[in-house]
Amino acid sequence: MPLLEIEHLKKYFSTPRGLVHAVDDVSFSINKGETMGLVGESGCGKSTLGRTIIHLQESTGGIIKFEDKDVTNLGKEGLRKLREDMQIIFQDPYSSLNPRLTIHDTIVEPLMLSKRFDSKGLEAEANRLMDLVGIEQRFRMSYPHELDGGRRQRAGIARAIALNPKFIVCDEPVSALDVSIQAQILNLLMDLQEEYGLTYLFVTHDLSVVRHISTNICVMYLGQMVETCPTKELFDNPLHPYTKALLSAIPTVDIRHKQERIILKGEINSPINPKPGCRFALRCPYAEAQCNEPVVLREISEGHFCSCCRINEI
Numbered sequence: 001m002p003l004l005e006i007e008h009l010k011k012y013f014s015t016p017r018g019l020v021h022a023v024d025d026v027s028f029s030i031n032k033g034e035t036m037g038l039v040g041e042s043g044c045g046k047s048t049l050g051r052t053i054i055h056l057q058e059s060t061g062g063i064i065k066f067e068d069k070d071v072t073n074l075g076k077e078g079l080r081k082l083r084e085d086m087q088i089i090f091q092d093p094y095s096s097l098n099p100r101l102t103i104h105d106t107i108v109e110p111l112m113l114s115k116r117f118d119s120k121g122l123e124a125e126a127n128r129l130m131d132l133v134g135i136e137q138r139f140r141m142s143y144p145h146e147l148d149g150g151r152r153q154r155a156g157i158a159r160a161i162a163l164n165p166k167f168i169v170c171d172e173p174v175s176a177l178d179v180s181i182q183a184q185i186l187n188l189l190m191d192l193q194e195e196y197g198l199t200y201l202f203v204t205h206d207l208s209v210v211r212h213i214s215t216n217i218c219v220m221y222l223g224q225m226v227e228t229c230p231t232k233e234l235f236d237n238p239l240h241p242y243t244k245a246l247l248s249a250i251p252t253v254d255i256r257h258k259q260e261r262i263i264l265k266g267e268i269n270s271p272i273n274p275k276p277g278c279r280f281a282l283r284c285p286y287a288e289a290q291c292n293e294p295v296v297l298r299e300i301s302e303g304h305f306c307s308c309c310r311i312n313e314i
Contacts, residue, residue, distance in 0.1 A: 002029035009062035037214030050169040093152035150181040229304035
């Protein structure tokens with residue numbers, strides 16, 4: 001049974017010009033202990049989807065199921081309990097930490113709110129969490145501005161896992177870090193997942209990163225899923241034209257087998273009151289009149305879903 005199930009989730013924002021369809025009819029599921037990679041270009045709705053799932057933003061429509069329970073609409077007490085099972089690691093480790101709290105106080109805060117520990121237990125658990133994520137004890141009374149980006153992100157991870165959650169949204173947790181530090185943080189996340197059986201939704205625009213850490217991948221374009229399948233299958237056999245364009249942009253050091261770069265042309269559809277049909281059609285070299293009809297994800301092969309209606313012709 002999946003740990004998390006998303007059914008036809010929608011998140012719209014009201015503007016003077018109309019409704020922005022940031023997340024529009026998205027469905028997928030994640031099994032316990034797995035990592036779902038969520039990729040797409042900036043502005044496609046990846047982060048909004050993650051924040052809506054954990055109720056940092058309330059959904060416009062659809063269903064969110066966690067451990068086979070509908071958690072779409074919760075009261076204050078129900079949301080407080082859900083917070084212990086669902087957490088988030090933010091993209092920017094500097095802006096996501098309170099500048100007035102030391103690293104020790106940042107980690108202790110969720111422990112205090114949970115009321116699980118006495119004063120002695122709080123200190124012991126905070127020290128354990130710092131050791132677990134690789135922050136030296138000499139930094140316990142340091143403030144966020146006194147640390148480098150890697151240590152700040154480790155503090156954010158410690159805060160996220162403090163209450164032993166089952167599901168964590170990783171909202172581009174390494175995109176603001178140096179490459180060498182990225183590898184350390186990714187390895188830390190994978191070690192924590194193996195040790196505690198964590199389940200991740202890993203949001204990123206870096207396909208090399210998502211290939212390394214993900215079990216399955218969803219490709220998102222202008223608020224909608226266009227392709228989803230196991231990671232190896234996506235890289236070996238991409239089906240949607242947008243997915244192929246994304247994969248062609250991955251840098252390679254193999255000068256003998258240069259990959260042909262797919263350059264997308266045309267205008268990007270407006271997410272405000274979008275028309276029915278494929279939202280990638282204006283940039284797709286294979287688009288025809290039938291692409292103006294409503295599209296849905298359909299299973300092309302076992303476990304491989306794609307929304308393109310011209311797969312058999314391209």
